[in-house]
Amino acid sequence: MKFDPNHLNFDFNQLVVLGLIFLIGIIVGVLLSPRTKPLRRQLEIEHRQREAAEAQLAEANRRVGELEHQTRNHPHWGSTALGDNLTLINGVGPDSAEALKREGLTTYSDVARLSDTELGDLENRLGRTRGTIVREGWREQAARLRDQTS
Numbered sequence: 001m002k003f004d005p006n007h008l009n010f011d012f013n014q015l016v017v018l019g020l021i022f023l024i025g026i027i028v029g030v031l032l033s034p035r036t037k038p039l040r041r042q043l044e045i046e047h048r049q050r051e052a053a054e055a056q057l058a059e060a061n062r063r064v065g066e067l068e069h070q071t072r073n074h075p076h077w078g079s080t081a082l083g084d085n086l087t088l089i090n091g092v093g094p095d096s097a098e099a100l101k102r103e104g105l106t107t108y109s110d111v112a113r114l115s116d117t118e119l120g121d122l123e124n125r126l127g128r129t130r131g132t133i134v135r136e137g138w139r140e141q142a143a144r145l146r147d148q149t150s
Contacts, residue, residue, distance in 0.1 A: 084108045091136035108146035
């Protein structure tokens with residue numbers, strides 16, 4: 001039987017397979033080419049550098065966690081010479097904390113011992129809706145923070 005190139009008939013699937021084989025051949029040739037060695041070496045170096053950076057980041061995150069734990073368990077956590085950090089009370093932002101300090105409320109104890117009448121007056125002066133401070137539990141939170149820091 002003699003080979004006759006004029007009678008080659010390929011269906012679509014066979015052409016796709018031949019195309020894939022050709023493409024794979026090109027990719028393998030490029031990967032095995034001596035010109036790609038520096039690129040592979042650089043990729044390995046960058047991979048090692050990334051792993052080292054990720055290890056450093058993990059260690060730094062672990063250390064931050066340790067320091068946060070130590071800080072929160074410190075007897076004077078949340079307190080300063082000028083009073084307590086009132087922003088640790090949920091519902092009290094920096095502006096509200098400053099307003100509370102202008103009202104003479106600088107410590108957790110000051111907030112915890114407010115009466116219902118004083119709370120109502122305070123809400124009016126701070127421009128809060130009536131019952132907001134009770135609903136947010138400022139007194140209870142302040143008492144817990146006071147107990148944690150004393």
